[in-house]
Amino acid sequence: MLTRFFCVLNFFSFRLIIVPRSLSLSLSLCFSLFLKTFHISFLLFTSFAFSRFPSTIIISLSPEMGFDDFSKTGLVLGLGLSELADDQRTTLKKKPAPCSSSSLDFEPCVLTLGFSGGGGDTHRKVIDHVGPHHLYRQASPHSSAVCSSFSGKVKRERDLSSEEVELERACWRVSDEDDDVCNNTRKKLRLSKQQSALLEESFKQNSTLNPKQKQGLARQLNLLPRQVEVWFQNRRARTKVKQTEVDCELLKKCCETLTDENRRLQKEVQELKAIKLAKPVYMQMSGATLTICPSCERVGTGGHGGVADGNSNPKPKFSMPPNPFFYNPFSNPSAAC
DNA sequence: GTGTACGCACAGTTTACCTCA
DNA sequence: GGTGAGGTAAACTGTGCGTAC
Helix, strand or coil, rough: CCCCCEEEEEECCEEEECCCCCCCCCCCEEEEEEEECCCCEEEEEEEEEECCCCCECCCCCCCCHHHHCCCCEEEEEEEEECCCCCHHHHHHHCCCCCCCCCCCEEEEEEEEEECCCCCCCCCCCCCCEEEECEEEEECCCCCHHHHHHHHHHHHHHHCCHHHHHHHHHHHCCCCCCHHHHHCCCCCCCCCCCHHHHHHHHHHHHCCCHHHHHHHHHHEEECHHHHHHHHHHHHHHHHHHHHHHHHHHHHHHEEEEEEEEHHHHHHHHHHHHHHHHHHHHHHHHHCCCCCECCCCCCCCEEECCCCCCCCCCCCCCCCCCCCCCCCCCCCCCCHHHC
């Protein structure tokens, strides 16, 4: 229904305009909160939030203010309802939205709050973006990160039609830096060798940073504290992965050693069983101590020659351990591996 | 004691960028 | 030189935990 009618609703000083959705575009309703001199006027205007389009083009339809007024510095609060294309639905199914509408296939809530900068020096900062199923806290330090909260879901949907590309180009283009905002690209920082070396050095000293250290390091490296924080997080993760790989290799070796040991012991058991069947007299010898030579794996009651040979040797050269021996690779890894 | 807000660390994921066949 | 595969690492998201109020 919304796609077929143009509806204007007046509420006191507010004007709500519902614009028909065209092509694969979606409709969003945006609230603009303008801070003017000592009074606040609310504007309600519509915007198109193209379903395949990460940025929201806001068209001011206020009777009191034109687009120029809108571009003045102020707060912009946008609330959008965007209908999803089929492929987007598929994408979203990967991360099911608890509040998704099954019948309308609307992203139930797209809320943005930010500053609308004026003229050629716009400094917009999206504070929060409430997506269809979660709240994004926008903490990215870059101006290019203004749209980065959209980058996760929306960037996968960047196969825009030519029409939409043209519209995308028409979006806020204020400075070179903000081109990234329009293009919705996430520029990736590449740390210099010096920066990496210093970070590594700091990491060796301490794998975690307190806020003061973080600030100091960031200043020293000419980076943002957030970037230093992220680097340390990723570095810790890499360390853990490496350590896990080392542990895995160790366990593999232990497993191999234990398998060999098990094979040897089973063989030993078989031999003992065979000896028991062949010479049951051993078991009838009172006071005799059954011993095994670990090197030649022969059974005896005393000396290395096996059965006591008549020479009274009070102390056998080898004997079974008094208690069963359970190997623990963790308590004694070096012995087995 | 309980609820809330905040900060931090971590696991997992995404993605820009690089290397190499 | 162009290209795709795979790897690396910066950045992001969600979650859990501790702490202060």
